Amino acid sequence: MAFASVLGFLANLESSIGLEAFPKYRQEGAEKSDAPFLLFFVGFTLLVYLLETYLDLRQHRNLKAGTPPPTLLEVLKTVDEDNKGLEAVSKVESKFSASQAYGLDKSRFHFFDSTFDLVVGLTTNLLGWMPWLWDVSSGLVAKAGLGDWGGDIPTSLTFVVLTMVLQTLIGLPFSLYSTFVVEAKHGFNKQTLGLFFADKVKSMLLTVVISVPVLSCVLKIIELGGKHFYVYVWAFMFCFSILMLTIVPTVIMPMFNTYSPLEDGELKSSIENLAKRVSFPLTNLFSVDGSKRSAHSNAYFYGFFKNKRIVLYDTLIKQADTNEIVSILGHELGHWKMSHTLQGFVISQTYLLASFCAFGLATELGESLRLSFGYSTSATLITLYLFFAVMWAPVDHLLGVFMNVLSRKNEFEADAYAVKLGYSKGLQSGLVKLQLENLGNMNPDPWYSAFHYSHPPLVERLQAMRTDIGIKRE
Template identity: 45%
Template sequence: MQIPTYRQEGWTEPSIPFLEGAIVLALVVFLFETYLSFRQHQLYKQKEIPAALMSVCMEVDSQASKKAGPSAEEKAAIEKLEGKEREEAEERLLPLAERMGRKFGKAQAYSLDKSTFGVVSSTIDIVLDNVLLLLGFMPYLWDTAERAVARCGGDPDASEVWTSLAFFLLNFVVSDLFHTPFALYRNFVLEEKHGFNKLTLRLWASDKAKEYALTAALGSLFLGAVVKVIRWGGDLFYLYAWAFSAAVMLFMMTIYPVFIAPLFNKYEALPEGSLRDAIEALAARVSFPLTKLYTVDGSRRSAHSNAYMYGFHKNKRIVLYDTLLKQAQEEEVVAILGHELGHWKMWHTVQGLGVSLAYTFVMLWSFGFVMNSDALYTSFGFSSEKPYKPVVIGITLFSQTLWAVVGHVVGFLMNANSRRNEFQADKFAVDLGYSKQLQRGLLKIQIENLGSMVPDKWYAAYHYTHPATVERLRAMQDQKAKAA
């Protein structure tokens, strides 16, 4: 059997087996990640709450003041609720240790289902990806794109940009059609089963249509421009392509929350009141240049909660999910924002942006060494006799082969640094005097979101961007003990 099965006309035997190397590397990574998933999967079968987890829950409960709990107004509001809503609201009044006891089994079942789904979907992914490589799907799709350009009156041999755009759109559609059943199952079966899905098929279809439109418009513009810049840049193409990519990255960070995110969610100014006053006071206290304070209807799609900030220089904005406001009390929401402002104060966002830009620069610079390598292209079934070696194909193949190892190593290091930053942001909030409130807020979110309660240390070290909640709570409790 010839490998790959489909080869472009004029194909020659490669001098370096890049395709075989890519498959071996992908399998090694898959087996390693599956082993980590198996370790974590076994812990999700645990029925007993870990003593360390229950200990920190009881410690958080013991820190609560006698006044902690719902106000008379909140109790009156609960009395007006009915059915499941009232049951959930009343459960939120219980001590956190008791709530953990009630939710632990549900969290384990949710995590077990997600783990099973993850292993099954990743197994299907690796099989399909390797089959497509062996069949020569990529050169076949490129030839299909060339034929599409020719039918539209273009000259594929002289128009790399148009052929690249056709290839990009065809590949996007094929990939999305394959992954759509998994996305539907995840939302409408798995998330629905555990009470988190709020999506309707109509809303999902609307989101999908917007995603296609944005990808076709913005993705095509970016890709076409990158191909032009790389061809124009000559020997220094990596420098110009990096500068252009950096500009686009900053541009997208600016326009996404203002123009794109509102296409999917409704953003409203946080109403005047005690919560808004407390957040504005916190921002002023740490000199955070807050200009806008929004709530977003995250509950339209999911019951999971979140909060984030965005903006450049003197134009900072904070967004609170409506689900967070439902799950946590005002002082806990403020404490969580104290943690988020810690990331800003310690330049974590700028640090992450800097690493991303450096990573992109080194990748483009490294790509320059194999950009015109016949072996890289012919190994995957492309002809070395074409008028040009497609940039979009070259970057894709480079990412799957030589750069793949670097990508995994950098990802591992970035996750480790992210966990370090989370501890620093927690400490910042604790130093502001929000230790008790932040601990309660984080624990409530963990319970409400049915977060992983028993992380495996190897799995967490490789995958987690945030430390396990029990580790964060223990660190804050230790910090308080040392201060005392």
């Protein structure tokens, strides 16, 4: 009764503010819905936008500060015992204005980008652009003579491909501005226009080639799986995830970058010694030409069981010395030693199973959900799309915050692992150097970073390496 009362209240509210007149375009036979899902979507979208904009404004204010935060400078003075702490303070002070300018440019761009996304998201749903695109897709399938093949699957696939293409075209000016104006202004972009568009085309083709058969299978499994379809969908997606973990680093990523065996020398020997020390089953060491796209740096490992590979960006090799790189890899291997990667995989698979289970429980609301957005079709894809975009959205956002909290906890643990291996000095100086080279945010707002950052701010990591229980200063 309470739930029915809430629905009745929301339905009256939807009518009183005029939302019952939307969406403007409705498919033939799409009557008014008896549930206020459109109102919920609009309200939740605005709520998230206002919350994130408030946090962005807090961070934007911090980016206008003219001097580094005193806490950061005090911590930097203790980076190590060889007077490099004072050297780090000097470098931070000299780079601070450049970091702030880079952050302000990204912040201004983000305000415009996020507002544009809000307007597009609301107007397309209020005007009924997506139901219209479904009708266009259905017409194209009929003209191609595929209307009697596979039920709604041909129309569903056409709809998805058209949506991806249109979203890419809409976002293209923003991507170009971010890459060739913001990133280029601060010396990070190394791409040419030709490489930029080649990447876009390859990414789009790969997405279509991979997503079309996968989506076809998911829709077919839902159709034939009965009331426990979510178990079969999860099993299929689990196998697909394993496949992607295998082919992405070995097949797909080499389509975009060149991976070369790391040259013999001090760096290679030091990394191999680290791997032996912690029993990391290292089989290959690669350097990747990340510098042909960006001056930002990175390092990561991948592989299953006894077949692990480490990849270093050439930018990282140029920006940090051997001890710092090995110290940073000590942190990365800490993630492996404490099973953080496996933890993330288990969480993602649990989330996937839970989301499809919830979708199964909510299927009885499918018709009301579709009617709220102007659809008369009963296609599984539309119900699935609307469920994740509307009903599951709050769960998605809460999980995102939880995952950031968990990620920051894991980063502290990996730092502690590297410190216990004896890499405190190298890790601290390496983190400071990468922060400076990448013009990272040196003055984060605590609320903003808590909500958005998957990694703790630099000052918190340096403090933890000095004060965490059981971690002694070298």
